[in-house]
Amino acid sequence: MDDRFLLGGVEFGSRLILGTGGASSLQSLEQALLAGGTELVTVALRRIDPNTPAGLLDVLERCGVRLLPNTAGCYTAADAVRTAHLARDAFDTDWIKLEVIGDERTLLPDAVELLRAAERLVDDGFTVLPYTTDDPVLARRLADLGCAAVMPAGAPIGSGLGISNPHHIELIREAVRCPVILDAGIGTASDAARAMELGCDAVLLASAVTRAADPVAMATAMRHAVVAGRLASQAGRIPVRRHALASTPAEGLPTW
Amino acid sequence: MDDRFLLGGVEFGSRLILGTGGASSLQSLEQALLAGGTELVTVALRRIDPNTPAGLLDVLERCGVRLLPNTAGCYTAADAVRTAHLARDAFDTDWIKLEVIGDERTLLPDAVELLRAAERLVDDGFTVLPYTTDDPVLARRLADLGCAAVMPAGAPIGSGLGISNPHHIELIREAVRCPVILDAGIGTASDAARAMELGCDAVLLASAVTRAADPVAMATAMRHAVVAGRLASQAGRIPVRRHALASTPAEGLPTW
């Protein structure tokens, strides 16, 4: 089974993408990144002091992970575009996790500003990974614009609610050809496995690991969960039945 | 973190218990058992011809797994007790997975006959692992009788419905001190992870693997899922919140 994960033309061995927000210390973060086996880590530009970003960047370099700057905290397309350009200059990468927030309370994306920013950044040559709602129509629009993936929220950032609308994640999977990455809402390992089973190509999470009581244990759990969900999505699961099906039928036994 | 899994006085390295029913061939079964990393396998007595049980038993021996005979297909306590004794004689083990079925359509256990059989088999010196409903009162009765574990159904055998009533699995976890093993209903990897997160000590499944299109891939998925769920259950997950919690707060940033 060829099961490579290609994103923005780059092949990754891990389908678990981690965020750094919420980590209690750089040391804790480093251990969690290693435990999770991640190869791509998203960092808010504003989290890094461009003058002395040494600490966090050193950690990422030691862990051998690729940096994915994000535009967390931006509420307009203009602000997000500006932040993306700053990030490109500062970190020498044209990859950007695009967040354009519409609401302080839910931190859910603003569809209109998101599309506007995505269009502009694609034109500017970025590899755009937009954090979006679970709306399949909006996801298709983003994909049609040339985004490298679509990253629907399972639930509000940091909520730990899991995937509130699995049906919509499936509809997004049907609607686009680019990678689908479940981003936000994950609370525990089974949520991550479920995301993969619904057809996602990868999972992005931060708080579920960084704010867990034991971030290393949870990062390890997530690593296994993503592998489990991916394998299960490829393995051809049994259909759901309302009644039982004996695993040991009374008749027609094979004569082992 | 000491995380040994003790069952009936024996320590197991794997928390995934597999059944053999539904396998399309012995070869396929062997590969799935190895992929799942299981150390305990349940087999219906009636599946094994006592005269020439060579095939299946050879597989189990080669895989280095412990045999757990079961009483699948028994509808009364008397029948189940008789079957358990036959199994003890045939396989030289006093471990028994006790099934006393109450209904052909759902294959759910019959509470009364199950208790009757469990009491008798505990008295007869068996290590009794009863397949039970998700009723916490019945589970506590079985535990009080001296069963080595309680094994509630997540959903009807072979249904792939997952865990229909997660709340009851949690109530069972609170109600007994012995191991709780989720038995029946699992359809895919996230179900197994969830079972562990609900507090189960292990997961028992057959059809989800043996009847999957690719049993080896699904067995591997289940191995990872059980590890993921166990770790997550120990890692102190984040609480569920209705609204968002920014992973990158606008204020009070650590000056990394």
Added chain:
Amino acid sequence: MDDRFLLGGVEFGSRLILGTGGASSLQSLEQALLAGGTELVTVALRRIDPNTPAGLLDVLERCGVRLLPNTAGCYTAADAVRTAHLARDAFDTDWIKLEVIGDERTLLPDAVELLRAAERLVDDGFTVLPYTTDDPVLARRLADLGCAAVMPAGAPIGSGLGISNPHHIELIREAVRCPVILDAGIGTASDAARAMELGCDAVLLASAVTRAADPVAMATAMRHAVVAGRLASQAGRIPVRRHALASTPAEGLPTW
């Protein structure tokens, strides 16, 4: 559509059965009973002082409802049988809502003691309405014993969780011919409607009304909900589809 509700040989116009526990005053209770339009009310024997039961019984009489004594608080078959006989003597009715509790924390029934008490009370000529788990095998046993209905818990008493395992309620509906009454767990109106849609013949609830901030409003809501669910269960609902079906197709329009 003939839609009579026959229970124990008696025809009722209302499919909403109310309990009195949790009411803050007799006056509030009376208003709620009237608002709910109920014709059958269950009362714990121990709630009524046999010497001066006047207050509550007067209310029931004024409301024109039938009294259904219950054995709340009984933990053994012997205690429940004794309580049922006391109730028969005190209130001159052989109807009994049979509760045999197995667990203080969940107040879920004890399957073994429940069956034992039901058998005895049926033999003693009672019209037995057992509060049971949502186990379809146990429900069929109770029906086979001659109970006048089976009354599965949707969730623990007073929990307001609704119906934790709708699938099992459907399985019970398939397993027995006698009336199925959803008893316990209901928190709000949609829970009651759902119970009826799952095939229940009636709904029994107490706390959802008596402990609501506005018991009269909630009793009225429940009255409508039970009618709504019953009608919906008879109306042949549309099937569930994963994708859309235009209510106004682009082609083949009728030329109205």
Added chain:
Amino acid sequence: MDDRFLLGGVEFGSRLILGTGGASSLQSLEQALLAGGTELVTVALRRIDPNTPAGLLDVLERCGVRLLPNTAGCYTAADAVRTAHLARDAFDTDWIKLEVIGDERTLLPDAVELLRAAERLVDDGFTVLPYTTDDPVLARRLADLGCAAVMPAGAPIGSGLGISNPHHIELIREAVRCPVILDAGIGTASDAARAMELGCDAVLLASAVTRAADPVAMATAMRHAVVAGRLASQAGRIPVRRHALASTPAEGLPTW
């Protein structure tokens, strides 16, 4: 309890809004409208032949309901705006249910075109009732534009899936001050009751009634369900608890 339902400055006695699509005959439709007690009915402009719209309009007039034209089948803002104007001319009403579809398969709205059309129609003096996704940010934008209500989909039109993401309906309720009307996805009565309990002011549905085996029975069910859910939402429901709360406590009994 003052519980008037004001929409676009008009007071309605019923919170059930019906669509006409899918009805098998005008006679069946008329009976269903009467049974549902609705006072507002939405009709696709293209369903009515402007030359001989007599049949359907006669029915609506006989039923005494207000006509709400809709733009079903429009895929762009321009098309929807044009259709709205045609409807205004044809039916002498500036009320419009605004649908701008983004996807044939799901018939979910297109956020960008919807906003564009809504802005234009508000400017043109329409009372705009937009069918939208369950995105709280988009809903707030529509409300801020001056729409008379927001009408989120519970699930794809005609799917009968109910409310796929109850959490988002609650978030929309928190996000806007204008009426929230659950539009699309309803399959059965408990779905409608639940919508109201989540804080919706009204429910709009078509297929659930028109395509039911017995439309009159289902319309009646929906009428009761909406009343039930509304009352329940106002009655102060009991909190959800994981464990039981005895409705008849063993101690501290009132001495009735």
